[in-house]
Amino acid sequence: MHSAMEAWNETAAGGEQVRDIPEPCTVILFGASGDLAGRKLIPSLFRLFQEGHLPVEFTVVGVSLSPMGHEEFRAGMRLAAARALGADRVDEAAWNLFARGLYYMTLDVSSAQDYARLGELLGQVEVERRTRSNRLFYLAVSPTLFGEVVERLGASGLSRPHASGWSRIVVEKPFGTDLSSARRLNTRMHRYFDEERIYRMDHYLGKEMVQNLLVLRFANGIFEPLWSRQYIDHVQVTCAEPLGVEGRGGYYEHAGVVRDMIQNHVFQVLSLIAMEPPASLEPEAVRDAKVQVLETARPFTPERIRAECVRGQYGPGLITGTPVCGYRQEPGVSPTSGVETYAMLTMRFDSPRWAGVPFYVRSGKRLKERATEVVVQFKEGQGNLFGTEQREGMSANQLLIRIQPNESVTLRVAMKAPGREVRVRDMDMSYVYASPQEGPPPEAYERLLLDSMLGVSTLYTREDMVERAWELVMPVLDAWSTEGAEPNYAAGSWGPEAARRLLESHGRTWNER
Numbered sequence: 001m002h003s004a005m006e007a008w009n010e011t012a013a014g015g016e017q018v019r020d021i022p023e024p025c026t027v028i029l030f031g032a033s034g035d036l037a038g039r040k041l042i043p044s045l046f047r048l049f050q051e052g053h054l055p056v057e058f059t060v061v062g063v064s065l066s067p068m069g070h071e072e073f074r075a076g077m078r079l080a081a082a083r084a085l086g087a088d089r090v091d092e093a094a095w096n097l098f099a100r101g102l103y104y105m106t107l108d109v110s111s112a113q114d115y116a117r118l119g120e121l122l123g124q125v126e127v128e129r130r131t132r133s134n135r136l137f138y139l140a141v142s143p144t145l146f147g148e149v150v151e152r153l154g155a156s157g158l159s160r161p162h163a164s165g166w167s168r169i170v171v172e173k174p175f176g177t178d179l180s181s182a183r184r185l186n187t188r189m190h191r192y193f194d195e196e197r198i199y200r201m202d203h204y205l206g207k208e209m210v211q212n213l214l215v216l217r218f219a220n221g222i223f224e225p226l227w228s229r230q231y232i233d234h235v236q237v238t239c240a241e242p243l244g245v246e247g248r249g250g251y252y253e254h255a256g257v258v259r260d261m262i263q264n265h266v267f268q269v270l271s272l273i274a275m276e277p278p279a280s281l282e283p284e285a286v287r288d289a290k291v292q293v294l295e296t297a298r299p300f301t302p303e304r305i306r307a308e309c310v311r312g313q314y315g316p317g318l319i320t321g322t323p324v325c326g327y328r329q330e331p332g333v334s335p336t337s338g339v340e341t342y343a344m345l346t347m348r349f350d351s352p353r354w355a356g357v358p359f360y361v362r363s364g365k366r367l368k369e370r371a372t373e374v375v376v377q378f379k380e381g382q383g384n385l386f387g388t389e390q391r392e393g394m395s396a397n398q399l400l401i402r403i404q405p406n407e408s409v410t411l412r413v414a415m416k417a418p419g420r421e422v423r424v425r426d427m428d429m430s431y432v433y434a435s436p437q438e439g440p441p442p443e444a445y446e447r448l449l450l451d452s453m454l455g456v457s458t459l460y461t462r463e464d465m466v467e468r469a470w471e472l473v474m475p476v477l478d479a480w481s482t483e484g485a486e487p488n489y490a491a492g493s494w495g496p497e498a499a500r501r502l503l504e505s506h507g508r509t510w511n512e513r
């Protein structure tokens with residue numbers, strides 16, 4: 001069995017080509033006719049297969065409510081892969097080989113008989129494909145169905161590892177809608193799956209630059225000594241999207257940005273930036289370090305929420321010159337909705353490393369541009385030898401980690417402007433992640449799907465992390481639920497004015513273009 005350490009090291013060393021291929025296995029894809037399956041999961045599995053990261057016996061059994069035969073499913077997934085990857089990136093021969101391993105079954109998640117039929121189909125398919133009974137159940141259905149599927153897998157005996165293989169489960173986000181529902185779901189899952197067999201998906205952890213945060217912090221001798229209150233003034237974490245709710249108004253009305261982005265994706269990035277060095281790169285060590293830093297996060301009190309958090313909702317506006325409606329006019333959204341589409345929280349960690357250093361985190365829909373980034377703002381150098389006149393156009397050092405798009409790392413440093421006089425100005429030293437020739441980095445789902453088949457859980461969220469993240473945001477959700485958000489920023493802007501004013505009142509500014 002491939003060790004987690006080897007898997008991580010190979011990737012950290014840039015050795016994608018030397019990664020192991022998982023044992024032949026079957027992915028049982030719940031929600032196979034859904035949006036995520038067609039847009040991300042099947043295209044990612046196909047890319048892995050096409051590039052030789054999956055064994056030729058690799059099999060998918062898609063299940064969902066729609067009546068469909070195997071051939072219809074294969075044809076639908078062929079179109080979906082071409083749409084997601086671009087027709088020219090789907091090699092015909094590779095697709096035909098991959099498609100032989102695609103099966104479909106109509107299943108109602110609440111029908112016990114359907115799970116019995118699923119068990120029979122899996123038995124037949126495993127004989128036909130000559131694979132051992134290595135089974136990965138992937139729950140890409142509505143989160144309201146997660147508990148039911150798990151119970152039924154348990155009752156039917158499908159959750160138990162078969163004599164000749166392993167059995168794991170991947171659960172999509174959101175994991176719960178609040179602390180108590182997340183706890184209930186964890187309890188339900190643990191009745192049938194041990195924690196080591198549960199993979200809670202957060203696709204941000206599969207993004208190349210999110211993985212690079214560990215390398216950047218711990219493989220470079222120069223950053224770790226500076227990574228504390230002594231040298232860092234503050235940190236900004238931004239996940240901005242120009243997209244609106246994209247037809248998911250019904251879901252978003254029960255979610256809002258704190259549940260949709262902050263409790264999961266933003267906190268994952270935040271914990272990688274703020275955590276102490278892990279004892280090793282083993283999955284449990286990295287996951288321990290991430291939870292431990294969240295344990296030191298200062299709880300939100302009503303006063304802190306009022307003084308240090310901002311919420312917003314987009315009104316009508318322009319996105320790249322095109323008029324778009326406000327949130328309340330989106331399909332499936334109440335015309336008086338008080339759901340927040342923007343949130344900014346000031347996080348504070350009560351630890352020797354971070355005392356006094358604010359971490360400003362924000363995320364929003366219909367913002368000016370797509371930008372997921374971390375800004376580490378260093379303090380002004382002490383005892384600066386250069387006078388104010390010479391330092392015109394110079395600011396304190398800054399490390400900008402651009403997670404997407406245009407993945408890059410930029411260090412802002414002071415340099416002498418060319419000329420006879422000594423004038424100091426900012427200069428950016430950048431590492432741009434992918435050159436145009438290399439193309440974009442791999443889709444996050446590719447890395448994560450492969451890891452779940454290899455049994456590597458580092459980039460999946462552990463039970464305690466999910467619960468701690470919910471615990472932290474609950475006071476904010478509670479406070480904001482009593483009084484709804486009002487439209488207070490125009491689509492295409494950088495969000496509510498209050499967020500700008502808040503940073504200004506702290507003597508700081510957002511990194512915005």
Ligand SMILES: NC(=O)C1=CN([C@@H]2O[C@H](COP(=O)(O)OP(=O)(O)OC[C@H]3O[C@@H](n4cnc5c(N)ncnc54)[C@H](OP(=O)(O)O)[C@@H]3O)[C@@H](O)[C@H]2O)C=CC1
Nearest residue numbers: 031032033034035036064065066108109140141143172173
């Ligand atoms: N779409 C996205 O971009 C993202 C989605 N996710 C998560 O992924 C999951 C799936 O989302 P998404 O694909 O958008 O959802 P969709 O609504 O597009 O798909 C839902 C799927 O569930 C199936 N389904 C519904 N009811 C039943 C039932 N009773 N029995 C069996 N199958 C059923 C549907 O089958 P049928 O259509 O045949 O009725 C369909 O295949 C959710 O948890 C979501 O939060 C996470 C991140 C991003």
Ligand SMILES: O=C1O[C@H](COP(=O)(O)O)[C@@H](O)[C@H](O)[C@H]1O
Nearest residue numbers: 173203241243260261265372404
């Ligand atoms: O999980 C989600 O993520 C997307 C943003 O993902 P990205 O990879 O495009 O940054 C977000 O649009 C969606 O609302 C949310 O559910």
